[in-house]
Amino acid sequence: MSARTFQSYLRNSAALFLLLLVTIPASGQFTSVKRRPDPGPMPKNIHGIVSDLRGKPVAGAHVFIRDLKTNVIRTLTTDTQGVFQQFALAPTVDYEVYAEFKGKTSEKRTVSSFLNRQDNVLNFQLDVAIIESGGIADTPAIEITTFDLVKLRATLDIPSGVPAPIPTVLLLHGFGEDRFVWDGLKKELLSHGWAVVALDLRGHGESKTKNGVPIQASAEWRTDQHEFPQDLDPVLDWIKAQRRLDNRKIVAIGYDVGANLVLVASGKFPEVRTVVAINPRLSESLALAGSAQEFTPHSALILASDDAEAAKVKALVKDPSKVQKVAVTGGTAAWVNTRTVTDSIFQWLQQTF
Numbered sequence: 001m002s003a004r005t006f007q008s009y010l011r012n013s014a015a016l017f018l019l020l021l022v023t024i025p026a027s028g029q030f031t032s033v034k035r036r037p038d039p040g041p042m043p044k045n046i047h048g049i050v051s052d053l054r055g056k057p058v059a060g061a062h063v064f065i066r067d068l069k070t071n072v073i074r075t076l077t078t079d080t081q082g083v084f085q086q087f088a089l090a091p092t093v094d095y096e097v098y099a100e101f102k103g104k105t106s107e108k109r110t111v112s113s114f115l116n117r118q119d120n121v122l123n124f125q126l127d128v129a130i131i132e133s134g135g136i137a138d139t140p141a142i143e144i145t146t147f148d149l150v151k152l153r154a155t156l157d158i159p160s161g162v163p164a165p166i167p168t169v170l171l172l173h174g175f176g177e178d179r180f181v182w183d184g185l186k187k188e189l190l191s192h193g194w195a196v197v198a199l200d201l202r203g204h205g206e207s208k209t210k211n212g213v214p215i216q217a218s219a220e221w222r223t224d225q226h227e228f229p230q231d232l233d234p235v236l237d238w239i240k241a242q243r244r245l246d247n248r249k250i251v252a253i254g255y256d257v258g259a260n261l262v263l264v265a266s267g268k269f270p271e272v273r274t275v276v277a278i279n280p281r282l283s284e285s286l287a288l289a290g291s292a293q294e295f296t297p298h299s300a301l302i303l304a305s306d307d308a309e310a311a312k313v314k315a316l317v318k319d320p321s322k323v324q325k326v327a328v329t330g331g332t333a334a335w336v337n338t339r340t341v342t343d344s345i346f347q348w349l350q351q352t353f
Helices: 003-023 179-191 219-223 228-240 257-268 282-289 307-314 332-336 339-352
Strands: 044-052 062-067 073-077 083-089 095-101 109-111 119-121 124-126 141-145 151-157 166-172 195-200 245-255 272-278 298-304 318-325
Touching: 044 095, 062 083, 073 083, 095 124, 141 228, 151 179, 151 228, 166 179, 166 228, 166 257, 179 195, 179 332, 179 339, 195 228, 219 282, 228 245, 228 257, 228 282, 245 257, 245 332, 257 272, 257 282, 257 298, 272 332, 272 339, 282 307, 298 307, 298 339, 307 318, 318 339, 332 339
Parallel strands: 044 119, 044 124, 166 195, 166 245, 245 272, 272 298, 298 318
Antiparallel strands: 044 083, 062 073, 062 095, 095 109, 141 151, 151 195
16 A cells, blocks of 8 residues: 555544544543532421320320420320311421320430431320310310418419420419410410410419418408418429429500409519519409509519509509500400500510510
């Protein structure tokens, strides 16, 4: 083969190679594979059912979800089917979950951050009795013993889905009433995220034994510092001992005798941030405190039908304080079922917290 022929062969071969290279599909050429970025762990959902030992759903049970990193506790309440659910929890945290109803507590279970599981179903069984009609018993009563051995009864209701510690309202009824007169206001407080403790004052409702002996409230107790005021210390101590409740944010709301007592509590207990006194009487408040020097309320909303009486009380209350005249006839239930009254209460709570 001559040199010229060989050079022509090389030229033709190179042209053929370039032609083949151009005609090869792009998918056959060298390409780099792009990987999708790792989205990381998904938010966790925790849900389930609380039932009794017979498998019947427990409505109104409290389910507690504790963040083991921060110790923040979320409180849920089961619906009529016993169902609870909490969505979009942080995925990199361990959670402790348990249920409670009528003084019975379930086992504690853990949702681990090491399990990259978005949906976590936890069912609990409690050894409680469900009413055969399909309903549940009222919120179980708490028993608190005073220093002079009176057995006080109260109830604690906790709002659903509010992280602990939860601000708390203590409700004190009027003379001759019981804790159930607050039911209307209690529902509104719960819907606004407040825990609610409603107390039967001594000699009222279910608080009618002292050292095992039956007692009945007397009109003389309205001005006796050794009777109704003795109920304040133990109930506030009980509230402060509850881990789920915020012992620095306690509100006291009272009517009649209860109003006189919340004003006394406002001056005596620093953890009582503010009070709402409905139809208080200054002379009775001073008597329950022991003297004018010991009556030192701070921060109070005074709702009253008598301008003059309300003004006398306000003169002894440190700011912030406010008086509002409201014309209502009747006891506690009549007052708290009046829209003007409830609107004023929630406006006051918003201003003072």
